[in-house]
Amino acid sequence: MNQFEDDLQNEIERGNASYSGKDAEAYKLLFQALEKPPHTNVSPNFADKVIQKALAKEQKKESPREFVWLIAGSFALVVFMLIAFAYSSVAVNFSVLKPLWDYKGLILLGAIMMVVFGRIERQILQRQIQRDPMANA
């Protein structure tokens, strides 16, 4: 870095009028010109377009495709089971589930723990993303 040039740039930038000569004149004109922004503008409805895309993205995230398939699949299973029971001589007997009722506490605890661990895992992942939020930028 040429120290004289560096000093000249700094002094012209500060508006020091005592500097003259071709270099100083060129820097003055240059700095005035550099403050002008590039020729570019976004369209008048730019914000609307961005918001539309953002909303569309959110809706896509929220549409639980897998959940819909799960519900549809479960419904189809129940329907086919009922059809099968109706057209066969199978007698439905729920007494086989009775022993499970003795362990209702354990089953409930298991379900609660599954939900709790699922949430803890999601929070840990979010914290990892927060540590380096720009990793995927």
Place this chain on the structure above:
Amino acid sequence: MIEERALVSRVISGDMYAFRQLIKQHERLVAHMVARVVKVAEEREELCQDVFLKVHEKLKDFAFQSKLSTWIATIAYRQAINHLRKQKMEFVDIPAEETAIQAFVDRATPENVVEEADMDEYVRKLVDQLPVQYRTVLTLYHVEGMTYPEICEVMNMPEGTIKNYLFRARNLLKEKVKKHLGTEELL
């Protein structure tokens, strides 16, 4: 800063009116950043949209360790650079040797630049010929009025490098302007 925090909080909670305000406040900054990096005009607006979509997505992770405008400028710069990389644009730096500087000054300026009587327009076209890092530093410093630490954060470079780029870019442009002024005097 308090207003910034309130605005960010509203955007995160899903307030699209607040997001519109945020876009309006920063669209010029993003447009200038993208325009300096990406030369094809048709690609710029879509890239600007992508920047704000990324801002919307990552805003919940913004921890106010810098100004919001600096953080958004960082996203804009990285998106623009990634766009160039996808198009396999090369990043060229001008060597520091005096001969290379002289070559830039002596290089025949394209007709559409030489004919430019308006100094502002002449300088604008010269800046477009500089490497992307030089153009970015000039825009952030002179147009957006950012400080050295803010520019360092946006471009992820040390302060010494930023100061060097700024000095070299201005020096090179000054030589061209001096030559242009000399040409005008002769005419």
